[in-house]
Amino acid sequence: MAKRMSRDALERRIGQTLKVVSIVLLLVIAVLPFYWMLNMSFRPYGDVQVHPLRVIPRWQDVRAVLSPLVCIGNSEADVCRSAVLNSSYAAVLIHYDFWAFIRNSLSIASMAALLSLIISIPAAYALTRLDFRGKQWVSSVVLLVYMFPSIVISIPLFVFFVRLQRATGLRLRSPAGVTIVYLAGTLPVALYMLRGYFLSIPQEIEEAALIDGATRLGVIRRITLPLAAPAIASVALYVFMIAWNEFLYALLFLVDAPAAWTLPLGLQQLDNQEVPRHFLMAGSVIISAPVIALFMFCERFLTGGLTAGGVKG
Amino acid sequence: MKIFLRSPGNAKGARRKLSLKAREARLAYLLTGPALIVVALIILFPIIWNVVLSLQPIRMRDLATIKLWDLDHLSFDNYARGLDRRFWTGLRVTLIYAFSSTVLAVAVGLWAALVARDPFPGRNLFRACLLFPYVAPLVSSALIWRLMLDKHIGMVNVLLEHFGGAPVGWLTARALPVHILGLGIKLPVVLITVILFEVWRIFPFAFLFILARIQAIPDDMYEAARVDGASPSQSLWYITLPQLKAVFGTLFLLRFIVHFYKFGDVFLLSGGVAGTDVLSIQIYDWLFARRNVGVAAAIGVLLALLLLALAAVYQRWFSTQEV
Numbered sequence: 114m115a116k117r118m119s120r121d122a123l124e125r126r127i128g129q130t131l132k133v134v135s136i137v138l139l140l141v142i143a144v145l146p147f148y149w150m151l152n153m154s155f156r157p158y159g160d161v162q163v164h165p166l167r168v169i170p171r172w173q174d175v176r177a178v179l180s181p182l183v184c185i186g187n188s189e190a191d192v193c194r195s196a197v198l199n200s201s202y203a204a205v206l207i208h209y210d211f212w213a214f215i216r217n218s219l220s221i222a223s224m225a226a227l228l229s230l231i232i233s234i235p236a237a238y239a240l241t242r243l244d245f246r247g248k249q250w251v252s253s254v255v256l257l258v259y260m261f262p263s264i265v266i267s268i269p270l271f272v273f274f275v276r277l278q279r280a281t282g283l284r285l286r287s288p289a290g291v292t293i294v295y296l297a298g299t300l301p302v303a304l305y306m307l308r309g310y311f312l313s314i315p316q317e318i319e320e321a322a323l324i325d326g327a328t329r330l331g332v333i334r335r336i337t338l339p340l341a342a343p344a345i346a347s348v349a350l351y352v353f354m355i356a357w358n359e360f361l362y363a364l365l366f367l368v369d370a371p372a373a374w375t376l377p378l379g380l381q382q383l384d385n386q387e388v389p390r391h392f393l394m395a396g397s398v399i400i401s402a403p404v405i406a407l408f409m410f411c412e413r414f415l416t417g418g419l420t421a422g423g424v425k426g
Numbered sequence: 427m428k429i430f431l432r433s434p435g436n437a438k439g440a441r442r443k444l445s446l447k448a449r450e451a452r453l454a455y456l457l458t459g460p461a462l463i464v465v466a467l468i469i470l471f472p473i474i475w476n477v478v479l480s481l482q483p484i485r486m487r488d489l490a491t492i493k494l495w496d497l498d499h500l501s502f503d504n505y506a507r508g509l510d511r512r513f514w515t516g517l518r519v520t521l522i523y524a525f526s527s528t529v530l531a532v533a534v535g536l537w538a539a540l541v542a543r544d545p546f547p548g549r550n551l552f553r554a555c556l557l558f559p560y561v562a563p564l565v566s567s568a569l570i571w572r573l574m575l576d577k578h579i580g581m582v583n584v585l586l587e588h589f590g591g592a593p594v595g596w597l598t599a600r601a602l603p604v605h606i607l608g609l610g611i612k613l614p615v616v617l618i619t620v621i622l623f624e625v626w627r628i629f630p631f632a633f634l635f636i637l638a639r640i641q642a643i644p645d646d647m648y649e650a651a652r653v654d655g656a657s658p659s660q661s662l663w664y665i666t667l668p669q670l671k672a673v674f675g676t677l678f679l680l681r682f683i684v685h686f687y688k689f690g691d692v693f694l695l696s697g698g699v700a701g702t703d704v705l706s707i708q709i710y711d712w713l714f715a716r717r718n719v720g721v722a723a724a725i726g727v728l729l730a731l732l733l734l735a736l737a738a739v740y741q742r743w744f745s746t747q748e749v
Contacts, residue, residue, distance in 0.1 A: 143556045146567070150566065166585070243450050245451035245454035258469045258470070261469065262706070265733075268709070269479060270468065304461060358564055381565050384569060393569055400563045400565065401566045404561055405558060408554075409554060
């Protein structure tokens with residue numbers, strides 16, 4: 114060992130140690146709860162009570178969860194019905210209707226994402242490429258509605274919803290009806306993010322094409338949109354994620370219409386004394402897994418978008 | 427159109443010159459039009475309407491029949507009712523909640539960003555994993571936390587007891603008396619829990635923001651400092667942190683605004699009980715528990731005014747920065 118370490122070397126050594134400790138600690142903080150969710154989704158209450166800290170589920174519990182798999186094709190048998198009720202995942206999906214919630218969530222989230230993009234792409238283009246009166250004003254509105262809290266908008270929207278439903282007789286408490294409300298959350302984010310992205314894409318090629326006599330719409334179609342495709346895709350994914358995770362609007366507008374429940378609302382409503390905890394954890398896995406998987410696949414692609422527009426989360 | 431075609435030559439030339447600009451503007455209105463209409467219908471109009479609602483006595487039960495745009499009988503009664511003692515307590519709780527969760531999330535984000543600044547094996551995976559809490563659906567995150575913090579079977583209390591501690595009611599104890607250095611303090615346990623939950627969910631966001639800025643600091647600055655004999659802690663203190671000032675400011679304002687209005691996080695974790703009665707929960711409560719739409723709208727208007735002030739601060743700050 115050196116007799117006297119310089120301050121520099123000493124700090125470097127301490128820094129290295131701290132770094133390793135920090136990496137482990139941060140990973141535990143971020144990931145452990147999700148591992149615990151997976152673990153607990155297999156373990157019935159009796160087991161948790163006796164061994165609260167069991168890290169890997171017992172084989173018999175894993176088998177109980179998997180057992181309904183053999184029933185695919187002949188789900189009529191009584192054996193299968195009880196197998197479903199003994200398997201947390203199958204019970205949540207079949208007995209508690211999560212299949213329907215998945216369908217609702219998918220259709221609402223993809224419709225909200227699609228509509229947001231269709232509406233915001235032309236607007237973001239105009240705000241970054243064209244010159245017109247009131248442009249500054251429109252940009253300020255975009256920022257304002259982007260930051261506007263959904264809890265405040267939800268009151269008048271709720272009143273409006275009730276009245277519109279009464280006046281028109283439309284079934285607004287449905288996936289289609291609530292998509293409009295979701296737009297209030299996703300459209301400002303899409304507008305704000307796309308505007309930022311379009312600003313960062315160089316305009317020289319477009320200007321050159323315009324000087325060469327291309328029409329404005331031709332330039333948009335052949336140059337701007339292809340250049341912006343990665344940005345648009347990441348906004349689409351991000352907006353989809355917001356809508357998939359959305360809870361407040363679902364709670365306010367759909368709570369009386371169980372057939373239209375989304376996954377988050379369905380899961381929250383499941384959270385009561387009668388439902389076993391490992392069912393809830395299975396439901397949590399079912400909601401989180403698609404988002405986390407989607408995110409892992411497109412991580413690089415999405416991180417830029419998260420910093421650009423991840424304010425509402 | 428015909429009239430224009432018959433007009434004298436010089437006017438025609440002037441028209442063509444104008445029309446290039448006018449055509450661009452027309453295209454711009456065409457392209458922004460749909461977005462503006464939808465934003466006006468589902469956001470701007472509701473915001474204005476909310477003000478009208480807040481000035482009328484509207485209960486949930488007569489929502490379907492009452493006249494909703496009644497400008498003749500406006501009064502401030504809803505504000506008088508809404509601004510009760512609970513509101514002021516709630517305002518204090520909301521400020522504490524928003525302030526501490528924002529500061530702590532930025533601090534943890536900075537810690538993570540400093541760790542991830544220099545490459546190490548598996549850094550990309552590390553970065554992706556840290557983002558889990560931010561992308562996972564709120565409802566499932568809240569359920570996991572509630573299970574982990576369960577007073578009897580939750581792993582946190584079980585571990586606490588294992589190491590000789592007493593179980594803590596993380597989601598039920600309004601105040602826990604503790605003795606630190608001989609001082610008796612009452613810890614607002616549930617408030618601390620919801621703050622930590624928010625920090626856990628949001629620090630990845632601060633992490634990404636700060637990491638992007640840290641990696642943009644030119645290496646020459648560190649080189650120069652090293653040549654001058656600066657130790658790592660000195661370069662952290664004299665180079666990195668000053669370079670991050672702007673991003674701290676932006677993050678703080680941005681997140682403070684969002685946390686101030688958070689509803690779902692508190693609602694799903696504690697339900698607003700035991701000292702976590704934030705203002706957004708009070709709005710929900712007025713709307714669905716007390717079924718008083720008018721008062722809910724009144725508190726909503728107050729929150730919106732506050733947002734306008736905060737947004738103005740944010741925009742002023744943003745225009746002075748280049749982040």
